[in-house]
Amino acid sequence: MSSREFYCCMNINGKGEDMSLNILLVDDDPTIAPVVEDVLTHNKVDMSFANVMSGNECLERLRKGFKGLVFMDIMMPEMDGWQTIEKVVEEGLNDGIVISTLTAVDDPPPHSQILAENIVNYVNKPFTPQQLIDAIEDAAMMLTD
DSSP states (O other): OOOEEEEEOSOSSSSSOOOOEEEEEEOSOTTHHHHHHHHHHHTTOOEEEEEESSHHHHHHHHHTTOOEEEEEOSOOSSSOHHHHHHHHHHTTTTTTEEEEEEESOOSOOGGGHHHHTTEEEEEESSOOHHHHHHHHHHHHHHHHO
């Protein structure tokens, strides 16, 4: 399945503030993006949403200037989420982004503790809509400060 892009123009926090958020989902499972899109639409999140299927595609988006929230799956072929985050940090692509994991991995492995400072939220699969919304609200606050 190819990358997906979705744009929605609604308020992110329900407070009447004009606040839009870019969201990049990095997940090789093609069933996740429609679920995330549905949650975002149902909860009237003001955002632009894109989905890529690999760590390499994520890095390409970041190199092209993506800024916003990155939902990162950890278990992916070729380059897993930890390796992708490591590359993001090595290449200095972490300015203007907030990373939240969206993964079936319960706990980060010990070698990932250095990378943990670059992750704002750990959202475990299966996730609830509220967990996604909470992660989005955290990211929005961090990106607007």
